[in-house]
Amino acid sequence: MKSVIPVKLPQQSYDIRIAPGGLDYLGPWLAAGSGPDLGPDSGPLVRPGQKLLLVSNPVVFKHYGKSAIASLEQAGYSVSPLILPAGERYKTMRSIEKIHNLAFEQRLERGSAMVALGGGVIGDMTGFAAATWLRGIAVIQVPTSLLAMVDAAIGGKTGVNHPQGKNLIGAFHQPKLVLIDPTVLATLPVREFRAGVSEVIKYGVIWDRPLFEALEAAPRFDRQRTVSDDLLQMMLTHSCQAKADVVAADEKEGGLRAILNYGHTVGHAVESLTGYRQVNHGEAVAIGMVAAGKIAEEMGLWEASAVQRQQVLIEKAALPTQLPAGLNIDNIAIALQSDKKVQAGKVRFVLPQQIGAAFVSDQVDPALVRQVLTQIQSA
Amino acid sequence: MKSVIPVKLPQQSYDIRIAPGGLDYLGPWLAAGSGPDLGPDSGPLVRPGQKLLLVSNPVVFKHYGKSAIASLEQAGYSVSPLILPAGERYKTMRSIEKIHNLAFEQRLERGSAMVALGGGVIGDMTGFAAATWLRGIAVIQVPTSLLAMVDAAIGGKTGVNHPQGKNLIGAFHQPKLVLIDPTVLATLPVREFRAGVSEVIKYGVIWDRPLFEALEAAPRFDRQRTVSDDLLQMMLTHSCQAKADVVAADEKEGGLRAILNYGHTVGHAVESLTGYRQVNHGEAVAIGMVAAGKIAEEMGLWEASAVQRQQVLIEKAALPTQLPAGLNIDNIAIALQSDKKVQAGKVRFVLPQQIGAAFVSDQVDPALVRQVLTQIQSA
Structure with a gap:
């Protein structure tokens, strides 16, 4: 049971891939390159050899971090993980600064990418950090909560909370790929x-x-x-x-x-x-x-x-x-x-x-x- | 001597208006609405009655703040000024937070706008604050330095400096209008x-x-x-x-x-x-x-x-x-x-x-x- 749903947009189209066990194919799919606008020889979504920041939260990373990183490294990417605390109250500019600081330390380039492995909070923050680093680098959404799978990971809304209001700070930034592996829902509270x-x-x-x-x-x-x-x-x-x-x-x-x-x-x-x-x-x-x-x-x-x-x-x-x-x-x-x-x-x-x-x-x-x-x- | 230069982009086109004394027409031009994609009945660039944040630096505001605000208020806008310190070293996320805090206090809506009255630093910061408030509200660029007039105000590059590198944090966000009044160069150092x-x-x-x-x-x-x-x-x-x-x-x-x-x-x-x-x-x-x-x-x-x-x-x-x-x-x-x-x-x-x-x-x-x-x- 594998489904590919294209999201067709004027400037950048991309696929939502829904596949049980798909997490193991994260690296190969990024490297192979596929998408509604892309022909068979279109080249990779992110070039192998590139640097990736993988942003996650402690619980999700414990369960799925290892296999995601293994899949990415086997496909030739250089991966730096960043674990941020879970929860809406950490969806702040302080967390964005942490992501940006690592992006600087790792010398991310315009062809580099960020991977969000987590729920809506991780997806929103990683998307916004990618939207605002070097005026926008690629982001890959790998949602691990049902809410993020059906909503937050799709459509390019990214952002953080202002101290006085939710999601007031943000940007539109479409992902290059949304990968949904339903088997990860087994560990969702x-x-x-x-x-x-x-x-x-x-x-x-x-x-x-x-x-x-x-x-x-x-x-x-x-x-x-x-x-x-x-x-x-x-x-x-x-x-x-x-x-x-x-x-x-x-x-x-x-x-x-x-x-x-x-x-x-x-x-x-x-x-x-x-x-x-x-x-x-x-x-x-x-x-x-x-x-x-x-x-x-x-x-x-x-x-x-x-x-x-x-x-x-x-x-x-x-x-x-x-x-x-x-x-x-x-x-x-x-x-x-x-x-x-x-x-x-x-x-x-x-x-x-x-x-x-x-x-x-x-x-x-x-x-x-x-x-x-x-x-x-x-x- | 008045020139209008259209910047034609797939998603949003806009005009650069170069006009000696044009600062006095800022309000009327926003209210009248004009632009390369817009017909005569296209409606205003920003709807009169809307809230505007006018961001400037102390020196520019002293010289030109009063007439800019007068022009905007006479055209029916409600203007809140914000004076930020001048200089590249203030082009930081802290300044963006100040703009966002005022945007919250003034309850800016999606139809509201920010006006950058100043040089490249003010333009970059105001553009980025507008790009990231409510996932993007309108920005009007009114550059007052020659550098900003011929470069920074045009093209939608916005952003701030990371503690370790210039312009590492930013977004593309095209203005609704760039208004260049060459007479303001008389006070430029x-x-x-x-x-x-x-x-x-x-x-x-x-x-x-x-x-x-x-x-x-x-x-x-x-x-x-x-x-x-x-x-x-x-x-x-x-x-x-x-x-x-x-x-x-x-x-x-x-x-x-x-x-x-x-x-x-x-x-x-x-x-x-x-x-x-x-x-x-x-x-x-x-x-x-x-x-x-x-x-x-x-x-x-x-x-x-x-x-x-x-x-x-x-x-x-x-x-x-x-x-x-x-x-x-x-x-x-x-x-x-x-x-x-x-x-x-x-x-x-x-x-x-x-x-x-x-x-x-x-x-x-x-x-x-x-x-x-x-x-x-x-x-």
Whole structure:
């Protein structure tokens, strides 16, 4: 079961390769060179002999660092590993400085590359460090969390957090290759697996009705070992294809791409107000999808039965559907106003119209937002 | 005397406007909207009502801050000024953090913009801060030094220095508009004026023989008040056109654009080894052009008479033609190896073939480099 999904962009296209055991082929695939724009003699994605920084976190590196490095070194690359602490609170300019310092020490050149082996935090930071070293060198994304596989690693969004807001500092920088090896999910903590499922459900709601219906038909998907290999491959390929479709249509988030933010308006506020610790990103998005679904329902845009079907999927993933206890609704309203997606002072929501289709609206009445948030307060 | 030079790029084209007194029209031009891709009803470059950060240095702001802000506010913008200390040694991530902090405080949105009013340091920093805020917001370049007018403000190179190397951290980020008001050169210190002339001579050598010959015909150009309005306009329009041509052909420095680095290989090493203080950028480039010219001559690529004509122009601009006293040639050789432009360990030089044409070579014998550097050591 191997899938190759091309992401077609005007300036640089690249492949998402989904292959169980693919981590062992990281080096050969980089050296062989492949991609939607590339013919058979196109040359390597990164020239063998080049220097690579491999950035990872302690847990992922312990499990997969050795085999990734072995694969790269056998293909002729010179690899310098850098282990950064795990967690959203380390996604800062200080970590970028550490990557840049090693890039200087190792004398990386314009033909060198950085490899992100880890979850979304490692991917975002490594991508941003590569985007800003020598005005942009190549980055290879090797996501090891389900969330990063279906979302963060694809599409070129990179960045770090500002002390006062998430992802405020960043750049668009497309990878040369996204390599997804589903077997690494075996060591992913269950809570992080569920966080990834949250984004998979999102693609079902906004883009891919067959994916939504496959999840409805599955007996369970609340942990990796309850998911069949076939369903996992479908979740990955459909989610990556959805993201690739949307990104190809709108690389820099001028329009369509904004629908990927479904569940993220309230989600970001919840993450931010809980200090990025109590609630993880996927959980926050789940709560945000519940909120956005109810807003769409109240505005007469989405039928109640569909809202209910979404609710069932989120519960089946063992994801939260209510605001965390103690969260003040006034504070959420203030946080919504400082969101990156605010335009001319208007908060923007992604609202579903049917299962498989959504649109962006800045016409949501703030009073309705408060009403819905009150409905989903913890008892 | 007003000139508009379009910079045509696949993703975003923009105009360079060269107009004496143009600073007073900054606001109206942003609001009116104009550009090579834009029809008459294309809408503003930045929507009036939007927030602007105006970044400047103390001296430039004292002279021109008031009129720039007045022009912007009269056109309906809300302007927050930020004054950063002048000088290459402040071109650091710390300054970027200051800009980002103000961007957060002022709640800049994706439709907001940053305006760089100053020389190359202000332009590079403001451009990089804009490139990395919310993954890229608009930047307007209003260069006030001759060097920034003919080089740094055009072409989208932005960035800051790493503690161990110049411009190692950065991104490509094209401006929405470059506004050049030559009248502001009246307050530019003479040494900085000459530094700009160094880049003008560079364009003559690598791209524009008529510009080179106009400089040869001019009685003097060693200070602003010795240059006629006509010659100044020609220096600006020809230099900007040269840069626009080269950048349009090669936005990301894949090939042709590298010729703009004429004089910069040895130049960067000289700047770096003198701590960016003793020798300024234009002076370093002048020394670098002398070195590269002699290397080309020794390799039989450029005729001796042309090398001599270049020498005469550099001397006429009162720019240095010898290495600063005390600079060790071994150290220059080491610095050359850590240059951003090194590929596969090979140092790259831009070499003239005739007046108006140059090419990039990585085939220069290191022994020849040392021989030429010895020739231009101070007595």
